[in-house]
Amino acid sequence: MLTRPASFLVLAGTRHVFSTITFSQAFLYYLGVDERPISSKGYALSPDDELMIRVKNGDLDKLAILYERYNRALFGFFFKVTLNSQASEDLVQTVFFKIIKYRNQYRAEEGSFVTWMFRIAHNANIDHYHSLERSRNEVRIDETDVRSDEDPDDDFLKKERSRRIKEALGLLTGEQREVLVLSRYQGLTYEEIAEILRCRVGTVKARVFRATEKLRRVYRQLEER
Amino acid sequence: MRKQKDAKRLAEYESLLRAVDEMEVPEPSAEMGQKFQAMLEEAKKARFQEDRATVRRPSPFFNLRFGLLPRLAVVLSLVVVGWFLGYQLTPRPERARIDLLASEVQEMKRTVMLAMLENSSAAERMKAVQYAQDVTEPDESVLDALARTVNDDPNVGVRLMAVNALAHYAAYPQAREALIQSIVWQKSPLVQLALADVMLALNEKRAVEPIRRIIASPMVDDSVRSKLETTVRELL
Numbered sequence: 492m493l494t495r496p497a498s499f500l501v502l503a504g505t506r507h508v509f510s511t512i513t514f515s516q517a518f519l520y521y522l523g524v525d526e527r528p529i530s531s532k533g534y535a536l537s538p539d540d541e542l543m544i545r546v547k548n549g550d551l552d553k554l555a556i557l558y559e560r561y562n563r564a565l566f567g568f569f570f571k572v573t574l575n576s577q578a579s580e581d582l583v584q585t586v587f588f589k590i591i592k593y594r595n596q597y598r599a600e601e602g603s604f605v606t607w608m609f610r611i612a613h614n615a616n617i618d619h620y621h622s623l624e625r626s627r628n629e630v631r632i633d634e635t636d637v638r639s640d641e642d643p644d645d646d647f648l649k650k651e652r653s654r655r656i657k658e659a660l661g662l663l664t665g666e667q668r669e670v671l672v673l674s675r676y677q678g679l680t681y682e683e684i685a686e687i688l689r690c691r692v693g694t695v696k697a698r699v700f701r702a703t704e705k706l707r708r709v710y711r712q713l714e715e716r
Numbered sequence: 717m718r719k720q721k722d723a724k725r726l727a728e729y730e731s732l733l734r735a736v737d738e739m740e741v742p743e744p745s746a747e748m749g750q751k752f753q754a755m756l757e758e759a760k761k762a763r764f765q766e767d768r769a770t771v772r773r774p775s776p777f778f779n780l781r782f783g784l785l786p787r788l789a790v791v792l793s794l795v796v797v798g799w800f801l802g803y804q805l806t807p808r809p810e811r812a813r814i815d816l817l818a819s820e821v822q823e824m825k826r827t828v829m830l831a832m833l834e835n836s837s838a839a840e841r842m843k844a845v846q847y848a849q850d851v852t853e854p855d856e857s858v859l860d861a862l863a864r865t866v867n868d869d870p871n872v873g874v875r876l877m878a879v880n881a882l883a884h885y886a887a888y889p890q891a892r893e894a895l896i897q898s899i900v901w902q903k904s905p906l907v908q909l910a911l912a913d914v915m916l917a918l919n920e921k922r923a924v925e926p927i928r929r930i931i932a933s934p935m936v937d938d939s940v941r942s943k944l945e946t947t948v949r950e951l952l
Binding site: 549554555562566567570571583584591650652653656660703710 | 725728729732733735736737738739740741742744745747748749751752753755756759760763
């Protein structure tokens with residue numbers, strides 16, 4: 492049994508023999524995203540799905556539980572996509588507002604709650620970028636100071652790295668940041684990401700690869716500066 | 717060489733993606749949670765009011781003022797009233813024509829009957845009496861013809877049928893009168909008995925006198941006499 496990096500190298504190495512295997516495919520295999528459950532369709536309902544069904548049936552208090560579970564994850568997602576904490580807070584608010592408003596449209600049999608929630612988040616993102624375009628504002632990167640109790644030297648390095656990765660992310664398009672962050676979100680399969688973005692699985696994979704590659708190039712340029 | 721390059725790229729990817737994963741994300745403000753709570757409370761209130769509205773308004777179908785059911789009822793009744801009025805007010809020439817034809821048929825039957833009563837064949841005259849019974853509104857000529865048949869027809873069968881035909885029209889005073897007067901006139905015991913039965917059925921007390929006159933007559937058969945006596949007793 493080969494370890495994952497070893498399998499990657501084997502696959503990447505054989506791409507000259509088997510032209511069907513590309514570097515990106517080998518990379519995605521390495522990420523192991525394809526090994527996650529294919530889809531929530533046909534699976535038993537998750538506790539989140541059951542909570543959402545109760546919200547749909549009128550028990551709105553159950554939404555507070557879902558909020559407690561997902562507000563940080565959503566905030567993190569929006570922060571990495573918009574790089575702005577105030578906008579992220581507003582977008583989290585928008586997502587939960589839309590969950591309440593469109594609760595009757597939730598169909599547990601068509602996908603998990605998380606997929607549905609991220610689809611709403613994706614649409615909120617699109618609206619956010621449209622409004623930015625209308626007001627002709629650039630993406631404003633937050634210089635939020637994050638407190639830490641760790642060693643000051645370690646803290647400095649971490650902060651520096653975090654600042655640079657944030658800067659690099661800021662040079663990607665909103666779409667690239669979104670697909671990259673979604674692909675890093677635990678529990679989402681490529682099929683589910685394709686459902687969220689309303690595109691084909693192949694397209695999602697290609698976008699993830701392109702976004703990672705661009706991030707690498709941009710980050711390197713920032714380092715060399 | 718290429719393998720090394722790929723491995724290096726992979727290492728770079730891995731490190732970058734980890735950096736994205738570990739990227740410092742600030743804590744959302746407490747305000748975000750408060751805003752959510754306020755929004756949730758608002759939604760719950762809206763839902764509560766929605767529920768109350770639903771309870772107060774049972775169903776638009778049964779709403780007396782604007783519901784579908786009363787509207788349907790109004791539409792249906794208008795259709796029925798419209799149809800009825802239309803039926804009543806529309807002149808129907810075919811109906812008038814049918815009425816005319818019916819009266820013509822009656823008239824023809826009457827004429828044929830009167831003509832047939834003059835026929836020499838007893839069977840034909842019987843048919844004529846039969847026709848006379850079919851006339852819905854017999855005029856004087858029909859009742860007169862039947863009375864003459866009861867009194868004068870040479871055939872007993874025809875006379876008996878004529879008695880029945882006149883009894884059929886007992887509601888007409890002229891028919892009743894003809895029957896009473898015919899009692900003394902009759903020679904045939906069969907017709908006498910038939911007349912007595914008709915009088916009894918009609919409870920015609922004016923027939924008592926003529927029947928007594930028959931009883932008093934020496935020509936009368938004994939069985940007929942006793943039957944007539946019974947009739948008189950019952951009539952009185």
